[in-house]
Amino acid sequence: MPLIVTRDLRKVFRSAKRSPGALGALRGLFSPVYEDRVAVAGLSMEIERGEFIGYIGPNGAGKSTTIKMLTGILVPSGGEIEVAGIVPHRKRRENARNIGVVFGQRTQLYWDLPLVDSFELLRAIYGIPQDRYRRSLDAFVELLEMGDFLRTPVRQLSLGQRMRGDFAAAMLHEPPILYLDEPTIGLDVVAKEAIRTFVARVNREQGTTIVLTTHDLADVERLCRRIVLIDHGRAIFDGPIERIKNEYGRERTLVVRFTETTSAPAIPGARLESLEGLTARFVFDRATQRVDRLVREVSDRYSVEDIAIEEPELEGIIRHIYTQGYAGEERSA
Amino acid sequence: MLAAYVQYWKINLLTMLEYRADFFMWFAFTIVYHGTALAALAVTMLRFPSMNGWSLREMFFLYALWMTAHELHNALFFNVTYVPEYIREGRFDRFFVRPFDTLFQVLTVPSRTFPDGFILGLVTLAIATHVAGIHVTPLTVLTIAAVLCGGAGIDLGISLFVAALSFWLIRVDTLRWIVMSLEQDFTRYPISIYTRGVRIVLAYVLPFAFMNYFPASYFLGKHDAAFGLSPEVGLLTPLIGLLWTAFSYAFWNIGLRHYQGTGS
Ligand SMILES: Nc1ncnc2c1ncn2[C@@H]1O[C@H](COP(=O)(O)OP(=O)(O)OP(=O)(O)O)[C@@H](O)[C@H]1O
Numbered sequence: 001m002p003l004i005v006t007r008d009l010r011k012v013f014r015s016a017k018r019s020p021g022a023l024g025a026l027r028g029l030f031s032p033v034y035e036d037r038v039a040v041a042g043l044s045m046e047i048e049r050g051e052f053i054g055y056i057g058p059n060g061a062g063k064s065t066t067i068k069m070l071t072g073i074l075v076p077s078g079g080e081i082e083v084a085g086i087v088p089h090r091k092r093r094e095n096a097r098n099i100g101v102v103f104g105q106r107t108q109l110y111w112d113l114p115l116v117d118s119f120e121l122l123r124a125i126y127g128i129p130q131d132r133y134r135r136s137l138d139a140f141v142e143l144l145e146m147g148d149f150l151r152t153p154v155r156q157l158s159l160g161q162r163m164r165g166d167f168a169a170a171m172l173h174e175p176p177i178l179y180l181d182e183p184t185i186g187l188d189v190v191a192k193e194a195i196r197t198f199v200a201r202v203n204r205e206q207g208t209t210i211v212l213t214t215h216d217l218a219d220v221e222r223l224c225r226r227i228v229l230i231d232h233g234r235a236i237f238d239g240p241i242e243r244i245k246n247e248y249g250r251e252r253t254l255v256v257r258f259t260e261t262t263s264a265p266a267i268p269g270a271r272l273e274s275l276e277g278l279t280a281r282f283v284f285d286r287a288t289q290r291v292d293r294l295v296r297e298v299s300d301r302y303s304v305e306d307i308a309i310e311e312p313e314l315e316g317i318i319r320h321i322y323t324q325g326y327a328g329e330e331r332s333a
Numbered sequence: 334m335l336a337a338y339v340q341y342w343k344i345n346l347l348t349m350l351e352y353r354a355d356f357f358m359w360f361a362f363t364i365v366y367h368g369t370a371l372a373a374l375a376v377t378m379l380r381f382p383s384m385n386g387w388s389l390r391e392m393f394f395l396y397a398l399w400m401t402a403h404e405l406h407n408a409l410f411f412n413v414t415y416v417p418e419y420i421r422e423g424r425f426d427r428f429f430v431r432p433f434d435t436l437f438q439v440l441t442v443p444s445r446t447f448p449d450g451f452i453l454g455l456v457t458l459a460i461a462t463h464v465a466g467i468h469v470t471p472l473t474v475l476t477i478a479a480v481l482c483g484g485a486g487i488d489l490g491i492s493l494f495v496a497a498l499s500f501w502l503i504r505v506d507t508l509r510w511i512v513m514s515l516e517q518d519f520t521r522y523p524i525s526i527y528t529r530g531v532r533i534v535l536a537y538v539l540p541f542a543f544m545n546y547f548p549a550s551y552f553l554g555k556h557d558a559a560f561g562l563s564p565e566v567g568l569l570t571p572l573i574g575l576l577w578t579a580f581s582y583a584f585w586n587i588g589l590r591h592y593q594g595t596g597s
């Protein structure tokens with residue numbers, strides 16, 4: 001039995017449409033015209049215990065909306081949803097005990113309180129025993145290096161410090177499920193790395209199931225084995241990262257560094273992408289061209305100092321899908 | 334839940350101690366606010382020996398009863414007033430992801446709330462009771478306590494209703510403001526001085542009259558000149574407070590299901 005299941009999940013936002021002008025406003029008052037916006041349009045997915053899912057998609061794809069339904073914040077407009085055997089919006093409080101949530105855009109900490117006070121309040125809310133609380137807090141303070149600002153009011157913290165506080169706040173009750181909505185937004189490389197190490201560890205050591213939404217595909221590449229890619233509220237890909245790379249990343253790049261200036265180098269079966277100084281980049285299709293032949297051809301024709309083959313990065317693939325659409329088979333689990 | 338509530342008050346106390354200047358300023362403001370209202374009352378009464386049969390002493394008691402109930406509401410339930418803001422700014426999300434009732438969580442958002450106004454109210458009420466010459470027995474004390482709770486319940490019910498409306502309407506500021514000024518302006522004098530329409534609103538629609546006019550009539554043994562009701566009507570205050578709170582809480586729970594949050 002998967003831990004998280006959604007079947008044909010839908011969410012439609014309804015808002016009163018405003019007509020221009022005073023007359024329009026007056027008319028809207030008596031017979032409001034509603035505008036429906038479909039944010040999630042029939043999403044089915046299953047997530048097993050202990051998985052680390054990269055939930056990605058372009059702006060407005062419906063990622064945050066999905067997370068809000070999974071956490072019980074929003075009531076779905078249709079379809080089914082079950083998290084650890086609970087329908088989140090029906091048994092919101094029970095569901096809340098199973099989950100931790102970090103919204104990178106918005107803190108859940110109390111603005112005027114020092115971090116520790118927020119933590120103390122959470123301890124009381126979740127009824128965490130004093131000794132366990134001490135132990136987890138000490139661990140968080142060390143792992144997330146929070147010692148210096150534990151007593152500072154949240155409003156005085158930098159973004160990265162605050163985010164670390166938010167992580168600890170989401171994890172203090174050791175939930176089996178963690179939802180992270182853009183948790184590394186705006187962080188510097190060091191803070192980002194600290195957070196990545198932290199969540200990787202939580203997933204590995206405590207078996208916490210994690211759903212991560214982010215626009216930083218390096219996060220996903222580092223942390224997730226599986227990605228669910230959504231667009232216009234629908235999953236367009238669901239599977240291991242390798243598969244999307246194989247399907248999309250058929251193109252490889254052969255990087256050749258010549259010993260002397262070479263004008264207009266060419267190899268049959270590969271396309272010259274760029275030539276800068278002594279370095280040329282050839283793009284070829286891995287499915288139709290053999291690497292050993294290309295390497296032989298280039299070294300037969302030119303005097304070569306170094307050769308390397310580059311795999312496509314997830315970022316390039318995703319960019320390609322966002323702009324060109326997904327051409328693979330529709331969503332197979 | 335109790336532990337969380339205790340923790341909440343502990344944090345409030347610490348915050349109050351930390352921001353002492355702010356606290357004293359606020360306390361001074363509370364004194365000036367109620368002091369001004371009472372002074373205005375006294376000035377009015379210099380010109381009339383009595384207003385619809387109410388003497389200055391009795392009106393002092395009338396005001397003190399409202400003041401104390403209202404301050405009790407402020408001490409316990411003031412956070413409800415912030416709900417429209419939380420909803421509009423998308424900060425309401427957090428109340429869904431913690432394992433407590435959403436309203437309980439709203440009420441326990443740490444703030445600078447401190448029951449200073451309520452304590453001031455109790456002192457004022459004790460003086461007013463004495464001045465009005467009410468004979469105090471233990472039963473009177475219990476009845477007054479029940480009336481105060483009922484009054485705070487009426488306040489809560491009404492502010493919770495307005496707050497719940499903001500699950501559908503983006504701006505409820507105007508409504509909130511109207512309700513607030515209605516309460517402030519129409520609880521100072523016996524409602525019998527107003528026109529019939531106003532009286533009906535204050536007794537049956539937004540029952541502020543049950544916060545002070547009816548119960549004060551009961552304690553002072555006055556005949557109700559507004560509707561000709563028997564003084565015992567004043568004892569209904571706890572029930573009305575309970576009903577309003579229960580009604581608004583049900584409405585609030587419907588609102589929760591309509592919560593849409595914000596886009597980002
Ligand atoms: N409270 C709301 N009211 C109306 N429309 C909304 C609301 N929240 C989201 N939407 C709409 O639903 C769609 C999906 O929004 P959502 O926030 O889920 O996108 P997202 O995938 O998280 O995007 P991003 O990467 O920009 O965070 C968008 O078109 C958005 O305008």
Ligand SMILES: [Mg+2]
Pocket residue numbers: 063064065181
């Ligand atoms: Mg989002």
